[in-house]
Amino acid sequence: MKTYWCFLIFVFTYDGFMQGISSSSSDNSSKLVAVVVISRHGDRSPFRSFPNDKFFNESYWPNGLGGQMTEYGIKRLYKLGQWLRERYNHFLSDIYSRKEIYAYAPDFDRCLMSITASLAGMYPPKGHQIWNDHLSWQPVPVHTTTVDTDQIFTNNRYCPKYHQLYLQAKETETSFLKNKYSSFFEFILKKTGWTNADISDISMVRSVFYCYLNYNTSYLPDWYKEVDLELLEHLAGIKYAIPTTTLELTRLQVGPFYDFIFNHFNKFVKPTFEIRPAKFLMMSAQDTSMVPILDSIGCYKNTPVGFGDTVIWELSQQNDRYYLNLFYKWEDKLEQMDCCLNCDYEQFQKNLTYITVDVHQWKKECNSV
């Protein structure tokens, strides 16, 4: 979906930002009600690479190939947890409480490890929760489910209808781009040892470089210096947005995710619900889940999501009105995104009616090929 309502408007410094979430007891003031955090996992090894890459070899990856997290990834996500602790220190108790926070990760090692690392940064044990004087860590539960039964990140599940439409969209995009950037495609073929490459392959080259830049730059090939990196980044950015090319693709890709999010927020907004879920929902995800989530609401900036990049929704209440703010955190920067700036919750939900779909209906539509 190519209607970008929004781009970044402010880049806050960390300190300036903290004022934004302090709430006062006066009835008229706005009050933070619920937070949803979705972070990309930390630095990992590559899954695949091109034929001429000699560093795509287990012996250079002590934690294994196939997307396993590296120690840098653990560090990055641990730091993110410390940052979340500071930002939400007034919102969350010092002491871990299952009533306040719920952590969810899809069943991928790197996602499970990432959220575990962040929770360690958020909840160093205090008071009665200190159980070992030599270890500033306590177990915090992380919920998961098999990929095939995931109700939130259904984009990881096989959906025949989606698959069919996606391949068509990818083919169209590839032939357009191959035409437009033919010398770049030829250059990539020559250097990688491939005989053919589509837009996913180009994006994969970028992803391999990104892994190496964050692990050991000496793994980069000699020809890295000759690559038009800006174009590579641009093409990868396009590839990630193919799943949201049309409304139908978007619905099949992130419909159940938004259904889940609205069901979650509704429990804070609708007074008929007596049992509220934990007010802090923390999730780990992959870039292939995060880009469609952003693009479907016009918040994707056409650049790939980095390791540990984080999307934050804050649901606030002012009198009877509920509204959302959306933030994007990367490295040590935080942007408030104007695609959802104090946006009215009801209206936001209404705007997404067409793409929102519950998982049972989604399954039916997936199988209607």
Ligand SMILES: *[C@@H]1O[C@H](CO)[C@@H](O)[C@H](O)[C@H]1NC(C)=O
């Ligand atoms: C709340 O806001 C209303 C309308 O803006 C105003 O009339 C009222 O005095 C405010 N109440 C408090 C306690 O600030």
Ligand SMILES: *[C@@H]1O[C@H](CO)[C@@H](O)[C@H](O)[C@H]1NC(C)=O
């Ligand atoms: C992986 O690297 C090691 C050490 O450089 C080498 O001995 C081995 O042949 C490589 N394996 C493959 C499949 O290239």
Ligand SMILES: *[C@@H]1O[C@H](CO)[C@@H](O)[C@H](O)[C@H]1NC(C)=O
């Ligand atoms: C990076 O890789 C090179 C080549 O394998 C190796 O000699 C070097 O020690 C590595 N650097 C780090 C920081 O691991």
Ligand SMILES: *[C@@H]1O[C@H](CO)[C@@H](O)[C@H](O)[C@H]1NC(C)=O
């Ligand atoms: C809903 O969509 C309209 C029309 O595209 C837009 O102007 C408005 O900002 C959106 N509102 C929210 C809360 O997303």
